[in-house]
Amino acid sequence: MAADPYDVLGVKKDASQEEIQKAYRQLAKKLHPDLNPGNEHAEEQFKDVAAAYNLLGDGEKRARYDRGEIDASGAERPQRQFYKDFAEEGSQYTSDAGFADFVDDDILSRIFTRDGRATTVRMRGADAHYRLTLDFLDAINGGNQQITLPDGSILDVRIPPGTHNGQILRLRGKGRPGIGDGPPGDALVQVEVRPHRIFTREGDNIHLDLPISLGEAVLGGRVRVPTPSGPVTMTVPKWSNTGTTLRLKGKGVPRADGSKGDELVSLKIMLPERSDPEVEKFVAQWGGTYDPREAMEA
Amino acid sequence: MEADEFVLHARIDAETLDTWLEAGWLAPRRDEGRTHFSEIDLARAHLINDLNNLGVNDAGVPVILDLVDQLHGVRRVLRELLSAARSGTIG
Numbered sequence: 001m002a003a004d005p006y007d008v009l010g011v012k013k014d015a016s017q018e019e020i021q022k023a024y025r026q027l028a029k030k031l032h033p034d035l036n037p038g039n040e041h042a043e044e045q046f047k048d049v050a051a052a053y054n055l056l057g058d059g060e061k062r063a064r065y066d067r068g069e070i071d072a073s074g075a076e077r078p079q080r081q082f083y084k085d086f087a088e089e090g091s092q093y094t095s096d097a098g099f100a101d102f103v104d105d106d107i108l109s110r111i112f113t114r115d116g117r118a119t120t121v122r123m124r125g126a127d128a129h130y131r132l133t134l135d136f137l138d139a140i141n142g143g144n145q146q147i148t149l150p151d152g153s154i155l156d157v158r159i160p161p162g163t164h165n166g167q168i169l170r171l172r173g174k175g176r177p178g179i180g181d182g183p184p185g186d187a188l189v190q191v192e193v194r195p196h197r198i199f200t201r202e203g204d205n206i207h208l209d210l211p212i213s214l215g216e217a218v219l220g221g222r223v224r225v226p227t228p229s230g231p232v233t234m235t236v237p238k239w240s241n242t243g244t245t246l247r248l249k250g251k252g253v254p255r256a257d258g259s260k261g262d263e264l265v266s267l268k269i270m271l272p273e274r275s276d277p278e279v280e281k282f283v284a285q286w287g288g289t290y291d292p293r294e295a296m297e298a
Numbered sequence: 299m300e301a302d303e304f305v306l307h308a309r310i311d312a313e314t315l316d317t318w319l320e321a322g323w324l325a326p327r328r329d330e331g332r333t334h335f336s337e338i339d340l341a342r343a344h345l346i347n348d349l350n351n352l353g354v355n356d357a358g359v360p361v362i363l364d365l366v367d368q369l370h371g372v373r374r375v376l377r378e379l380l381s382a383a384r385s386g387t388i389g
Contacts, residue, residue, distance in 0.1 A: 037373060
């Protein structure tokens with residue numbers, strides 16, 4: 001004899017339809033085989049709950065049951081298969097999103113590739129992450145670098161000119177191997193650039209403090225200036241002051257489009273290390289009245 | 299089975315079926331312009347019906363279906379792992 005549907009749902013005989021629905025939903029959440037695929041007793045219990053709700057959830061059927069016109073065994077017990085009976089086998093609905101980040105794991109790869117299963121699973125390999133520290137000029141000028149991987153193999157990395165600190169270089173297909181005949185992942189190389197002794201970088205421009213002599217500052221002249229692509233000659237105009245910034249067009253950081261930023265040269269007047277009586281005598285004779293601190297007076 | 303038989307088994311009307319197909323909740327096999335529903339499509343349709351009875355609205359259904367599919371994917375891998383571990387092919 002079938003159990004009393006009111007007992008199955010755990011409601012009183014005079015429960016309202018809302019109470020019956022609420023009781024059903026609470027039980028179904030816990031017992032639905034597709035929402036609780038690991039609970040092997042859930043399916044039988046859920047079928048009882050579903051049958052009871054089928055009878056009591058419909059006000060008309062419930063009234064007939066209460067009048068004794070139909071009994072609980074007449075309640076339809078769902079003859080059906082549940083989604084979980086098919087879903088694990090692999091189908092158009094199968095999703096690897098719940099574990100795709102684990103697939104570079106050695107054990108999982110072996111499972112996927114053993115005894116011909118590779119044909120059923122095809123998955124892109126995971127990305128591999130590396131770090132590479134570059135000298136300032138190697139990053140600006142670009143070139144080829146190598147990373148030695150933990151397993152002793154060597155990864156060739158092409159550094160594009162103008163690479164900046166923190167940039168991530170993607171090497172297509174150089175990551176972990178794919179599963180089945182899936183393509184390999186990418187290698188992602190994060191670049192760290194060491195600071196330079198004399199150059200600093202701001203965006204595409206290079207900044208340099210250039211010491212000049214008193215004579216060069218007063219009379220002007222041609223001076224050699226280091227740039228990332230080698231020294232160049234620059235004209236210092238007559239009467240240049242400390243802090244004067246000169247722009248060397250196109251001597252900065254290469255850009256992706258082939259153009260280049262500028263080098264900004266900030267002049268800094270340097271007196272000779274040792275005192276020179278000639279200079280002292282001359283300056284004493286000069287006796288100028290210029291007060292560079294005039295603007296600071298209150 | 300074809301659509302008219304499917305709606306009977308799934309206890310939905312043709313219009314509902316169209317909506318579900320459009321939303322991608324069901325993705326039956328198609329060849330040569332004909333749609334073939336299989337047991338898994340039917341079981342999935344029952345699950346969607348149950349979700350509706352549980353009070354899940356149309357916005358919630360695809361979220362749950364996606365998580366259920368992910369859960370089954372994970373269960374499948376776990377099962378493979380356990381059987382591989384028992385048979386000693388890994389470790």
